[in-house]
Amino acid sequence: MNRKTAEPEAPPLQALYQRLLAEHGPQHWWPAESPFEMIVGAYLTQNTSWRNVELALINLRASNKLSIAGIRDTPLSELEQLLRPSGFFRQKASGLKAFVSMLEAEHATDLAMFLALPTDALRNRLLAVPGVGLETADSILLYAARRPIFVVDLYTRRLLQAESIYPDALTVDYETLRLRIESALSLFYPDPAVRTYVFNEFHALIVAEGKQFRSSRIRA
DNA sequence: CGCCAGGCCGTGT
């Protein structure tokens, strides 16, 4: 009993986080100028490269439509054309309009008030909006509403599988994996505010690592 | 040229 009892080894997840942080540095996500832009980005990046998302965001900005009123007042067919570069533009255009309609119906377009709802209620409202699934909802919860919710994406699954941290990471359902990660990290980061910060950086770092891994494989 | 990107949803078993 004379070794390491007072200072346990860093658990695998925390060790991975530290390693990614050392390798890539702080990411300071989300790359958006406002909560609403963040939400639009979350919709547009569904199964889509960020480069293509930026092309659509540029279109919205150029026509002064990257706002609640802008999305609401633009005819669907016109919005679709602006979103075209981001792919799946019909689903994304109607999804964004549905989100804005929900805001208007329930909160008089007051996004800050919507984002101030209790976490569980907010998550359920988000999931009820067409085009918002588990990952998009959790991205909004973490990056726009600043809640300690861990975002699970395909990069997360591949990395946790490759690192042998969760060998079934590619196949377990979303909620199981999310709750596993959250409870494991909660032990090391009991303060919710700290946890929100760590989840924020961790997800961004995982994406950075995933992109780098992909481009290095293509060159090889 | 083919593959895939920070998923979601409707349908069929």
Next chain:
DNA sequence: ACACGGCATGGC
């Protein structure tokens, strides 16, 4: 509950 196919553009 889970598997599968469709949705769409742009870069490598």
